[in-house]
Amino acid sequence: MQQTTPARPPVPPFSEADAVAKVQAAEDAWNTRDPDRVSLAYTPDSVWRNRDTFVTGRDEIRAFLAAKWERELDYALRKELWTFGDDRIAVRFQYEWRDPAGRHWRSYGNELWEFDADGLMRRREASINDVPIQAHERRIHGPRPPHERGAALPLE
Numbered sequence: 204m205q206q207t208t209p210a211r212p213p214v215p216p217f218s219e220a221d222a223v224a225k226v227q228a229a230e231d232a233w234n235t236r237d238p239d240r241v242s243l244a245y246t247p248d249s250v251w252r253n254r255d256t257f258v259t260g261r262d263e264i265r266a267f268l269a270a271k272w273e274r275e276l277d278y279a280l281r282k283e284l285w286t287f288g289d290d291r292i293a294v295r296f297q298y299e300w301r302d303p304a305g306r307h308w309r310s311y312g313n314e315l316w317e318f319d320a321d322g323l324m325r326r327r328e329a330s331i332n333d334v335p336i337q338a339h340e341r342r343i344h345g346p347r348p349p350h351e352r353g354a355a356l357p358l359e
Contacts, residue, residue: 211244214322215290222287225322226294227352230282234346238268246325253329275300275308279343283356285313292316297356299336299343307336 211228213221232241242265251258251267258267272278280298287293294314301307312331319325342357 208243208247208321208323211322214320215318217287217289217292217318219284219287222292223284223353225292225316225318226282226284229294230280230296230347233280233282234278236272236278238265238272241268244324245327246319246323249323249325249327251327251329253327254331274303276303277301279345281343281347281356282314290318292318295356297343299341301338307338307341308333309336309340310334 213224217225229244232244235241242261245261245264247261249260249264251264253267256267258264275298278298278300280296282294282296285293285295294316296312296314297309299307299309310331310333312329314330315326315328316324317326
């Protein structure tokens with residue numbers, strides 16, 4: 204018997220408040236660095252493009268995320284709503300991390316999301332660029348504090 208995944212409100216069609224809530228929920232989940240938890244936000248057959256990697260389905264998503272967080276240490280993310288439509292959301296984001304050799308990075312990117320009627324993401328396309336930084340240049344040090352929710356990301 205196939206397991207069903209509970210709906211992930213808010214569900215389409217999105218209002219601006221719904222889209223902002225969906226973006227914050229994604230940021231919060233990704234900052235847990237828990238591949239099992241994060242993968243449940245996607246349809247069982249979700250399709251991803253992440254940089255130059257193509258992933259299909261929750262099992263591949265879970266494996267991709269586990270490998271990502273093994274090499275991207277001290278990962279901390281901020282997402283911001285760019286725009287939205289009935290069942291789509293565009294996001295810009297920044298995250299910072301340290302590689303196993305001790306080098307620090309800031310990654311800038313944009314994501315395009317498409318959702319099913321239950322609010323699960325069925326498609327994710329991410330374009331990401333990495334910029335080397337010094338440890339003292341880090342400005343993201345864990346999950347977003349409540350007083351920073353909704354704040355715009357810096358351009359640099």
